[in-house]
Amino acid sequence: MTDLKHRLGDALAAAFVALDLPPELGRVTPSDRPDLADFQCNGALPAAKKAGRNPRDIATQIAEGLAGNPDLASVEIAGPGFINLRISDARLAQRANEIATDPRVGADQVEAPRRVLIDYGGPNVAKPMHVGHLRSSILGESLKRIFRFRGDEVVGDAHFGDWGYQMGLLIGAVLDENPGLSGLVERLNSPETETVTEGEAFKAQADTITLADLDRLYPAAAARGKEDADYRDRARRLTVELQAKRPGYYRLWQHFARVTQVALARDFHALGVDFDLWRGESDVDGLIPDMVHDLDQRALLMDDQGARIIRVARQGDKRELPPLLVVSSAGSAMYGTTDLATVLDRKQTFGPDLVLYAVDQRQADHFEVVFRAAVLAGYAVEGSLEHIGFGTMNGTDGKPFKTREGGVLKLNDLIEMTRTKARERLTEAGLGSELAPEAFEQTASQVAVAALKFADLSNYRGTSYVFDLDRFSSFEGKTGPYLLYQAVRVKSVLRRATDQGLQAGPIQLTDPAERELILLLDAFDSALSEAYDKRAPNLLAEHAYKLAQTFSRFYAACPILPAEGAVRASRLTLAQTTLKQLELALDLLGMHAPDRM
């Protein structure tokens, strides 16, 4: 299964080779001038530069070499030496029918599947997810689907942030606020004298601590820890105690994790995001002592200012990278320690060829340090760990997104706000009375998710973007709901066709709008493979948008049901195929189109 771009590229490459020129000059791209051609090849320009010849002469010779190619309706030389190619109707129709019967709707697979682990979401204990988690979740989920569809063996891991100093801070803050609980925890720290009543009393008291409490206590504790040295030292000691699994602290921590997870599951589910693995930092904690020993044995660890570090600076670095801090001066494991242990754990349990970390761009240096340390330690091979950084989501003022009160907007609230907008719009469209309440609610969710996800994924991940709910959910123009709406229109037409007992048939060309649509259907593989190579779903989002837009033009220009005979049959197939590819692209982006909206 080869798309037209590559098929023509092969023909061009052969023509270049016939002139003793390198085949890569035959690279074919969609035409920049659709009024002049379907595809173009610019290879004559660099060829002429190298040989000191006139590019138009080379282009003319290439064109002569293509004479008689049945795929081509015309080959023309334009400008300084562009080779303009127009595909023949016969070949285009043939390709259209090929895509129509292909279960993958024209998309190829990778030649050598790899084992890929994608680390995304990154929720933390005690902190409800906020808008900052949105991008990681949306991006990671889409990459997971794209990689999987391309044929790799992929697992997604939430990588729960449930360990470390923050937990020590939190335990301290909770105990301070609940003196009764504090006493119980101290008692439980000596389990040999624990009574049944104490165990039950602990459970009852712990259960009164909600996620909202944790969310309130943590920022205050973190702030105080920065200023108050004694408070900070105590939190560090508690962290060490927790890491030693002192029973009272450990049980309290388990409660924190449980409470948090319930809320996380709800938010992820609402976004259509799910994980194959729900590993946490705490899961690799047990590996750390042996890992530190191993690093020490191999003389990678150095003592520095009371801490133990791995130096990762290399010659030729443009600036000095900080070392990886493996053991803090207080004796506890650090963020980077856990990340390194996670690399080791994944090597042992999954053996990935590639690990992608969908994490905020601001952590680029941190990951560079961890990756270098992992390579030095032999836990990963160079290049197998990749940080997929992304920019921040800003408010309409251009600054990192805040609520009107200046706080951080919780992800759940954001989703609910978007759903409210979707409900309003659906009601305006009169769907409130047409659909059963559950179906209405489900449709509102699908529209809301599409609004959020498309707004995010249509931007290149590396850049920051402005979050503007009114714009995203206006449902007009380049938005998620627009994509869903186009899918819904096709579904509606196909439903009617089925009701009328109409049959689809082979695709034939009768109108320029059909040509355009088929050329776009053919471009799916390029969009998908480029999104895969660059880990950039925005390229796929762009394709989905163009497909929806091109279909809409086709829909306006070419009546489907009112047409007759073979033309109607052909257009029905074209509509079916467009729907299949559009729904597939939406699925890879993490969206789903309802039947009506």
Place this chain on the structure above:
RNA sequence: GUGCCCGUAGCUCAACCGGAUAGAGCAUCCGCCUUCUAAGCGGACGGUUGCAGGUUCGAGUCCUGCCGGGCACGCCA
């Protein structure tokens, strides 16, 4: 201070190893529902790609400098 990223239409964003006339959406204006969902389609308007140099037949894209913005720079994660 050092390093990384960014600067494109009034606004939000694209632009496939450097290629023809830099594209979409929103906003503004004009047109299109007695044919399939008008959340739609067509058209108009809108650009010195931050500034100044350089490389090249050709630069939004590569190089240098400057201006402006964001971010990161070991004991939080």
